[in-house]
Amino acid sequence: MNIQEVLTVKVKEAVSSIFNVELPSVEFQPTRKDFTGDITAVIFPILRYVKGNPEQIGNQIGEFLEEHVDEVDGFNVVKGFLNISINNTFYLDFFGSIIDTPDFGFVTNMDSDAVMVEYSSPNTNKPLHLGHIRNNLLGYSVSEILKASGKKVYKTQIINDRGIHICKSMLAWQRYGNGETPETTGLKGDKLVGNYYVAFDKAYKEEIASMVADGVEQKIAEKEAPILLEAQEMLRKWEAGDDEVVSLWKTMNQWVYVGFEVTYKNLGVDFDKYYYESYTYLLGKDVVADGLKKGVFYKKEDGSVWIDFTDEGLDEKIVLRSDGTAVYMTQDIGTAIQRVNDYPDIGGMVYTVGNEQDYHFKVLFLLLKKLGFSWSEHLHHLSYGMVDLPSGKMKSREGTVVDADDLIEEMTKTAEKISKELGKLDDYSNEAKQGLYRMIGLGALKYYILKVDPKKRILFNPEESVDFQGNTGPFIQYAYARIQSILRKAVDTGVSTSTTSQGLAIDLHEKEKELLKQIQLFPETIQLAAENYSPALIANYTYDLVREFNSFYQNVSILGETNEEKKIFRVQLSRKVGEVIQSAFKLLGIEVPDRM
């Protein structure tokens, strides 16, 4: 039990005993630094149940606590705030109880219901960019956080491997590719295919321009440019199963998958199961046909199928085109159902998709509910803000994107440059150095993105690049490395890093107490992050912990302490802080180094 839980019970007892009133809840907050005390009960909400002067009520409760609760050392009341001091024994006992729990903070007994988290879900016509990086990091991290909170998690993606955009790359490759392959060019497959997507757009724009020059209206030219018509024809052939088109589609998609895998590996994300739109859209069409019979959907004169949400304050939404082909919504219906069929223990799903699709998911969830799926109550759209450049939105077609691979490379180089200037790793092998640079570069990038509340938009300025100092990933990695250094030295000088400190009775330095308080918050922070689908809460927590630790490190001598008992305690406390940093960063998908 943490101190807040203990005190909640006791404050209720106090109020019950003094005022003969049952309180439903008690509100606590950490005591502000400029007041004496460790935890503060807010008296104002109690006034609703107990009439009187808040100062006086606070004092009465404080006296009761001091008398009846072992952990309470003293109290003071300022305005309506009851500041409570907790004795060292409580914190030392707490520390003793967790020091040998390696997975402290993680819930290990799993819920029976699993959650499926979808993220990444790229189109297979272009390489991944910074926007995908945010998506991947968020999806991966939220998955890890949900696991740590006691959920079974399946990580998945839906690969958008069909559609007109794919045909555009295919067509451009046919026209201008001269049989190029990743092997002959040495290009990553996704990059190669992406180049042809850009080439298509260029040719398309040129055709429009020349048509307009010949007197064709702009809008008509946009619809009737021959290259576009040809791409549309290709899509029809694909849906009809044309051998040549399907074969080209398979080949080019395969190139892209190989390229994506490299990026995913570099980014450190993974998946338990892949779904392909080219497969699930078929099930979607079946479900629509079924729903049509049941009257959930209706057919218009031209043959297109719709659902009417005007009663719910939304629009009518198309679920099947008049020519019978599937739309975006169709495949999402099919994908959701397929997933639950494949994994019967799924109790809910999380969709990591940008906020530009808020409306789409609102409709999708409502639609699945109307179709009568009970699990539709537990669908969540993890909606996140776009990553914009100072010049505006990133556009693949126009080449104004920050490429994922390039960015990772750049971050690694920056880490290398800083590290070389500091020159602390001269005895490392080249290979070990490169590994470390990558770890630090990625740490900076991941932390930079994950520390921001998901729903907020990120403005990324490539000129200024990502920081390595202050509230950053490397700052936290550095603290971890310093801790490891202390532990190595402790072992060298024969100081125990592992004996239990149960029943220890020593004076606690103020900084030690602050650290213990912060450590105590880790489990509830994980739960809160899971409830809110927010890695940012984990990042902020870790930063606060590290700031406390750095302050402790700077102000308190650890290995230089002459009192043996205290020295051992400080070494162990440092070790535990290191473990919590490592656990927390694991939830963010960031590694920690032994040295840097």
Place this chain on the structure above:
RNA sequence: GGCUCCAUAGUUCAAGGGAUAGAAUAAAAGUUUCCUAAACUUUAGAUCCAGGUUCGAAUCCUGGUGGAGUCACCA
């Protein structure tokens, strides 16, 4: 235009309706005979506007202003 989201130091981010709004960065000053200075310690600097609800509002409500998204038989 309808709907949705956002607005906090020069800049990038925090703040579960609670005390004097925290950090980082940029600026100014200091700390290495001492466990890694990618660190620590100081100084200065902010809630878009106008109302309302509340003992108490950055937070909730209403109306503005500014920005983004969306309203496709694209995905």
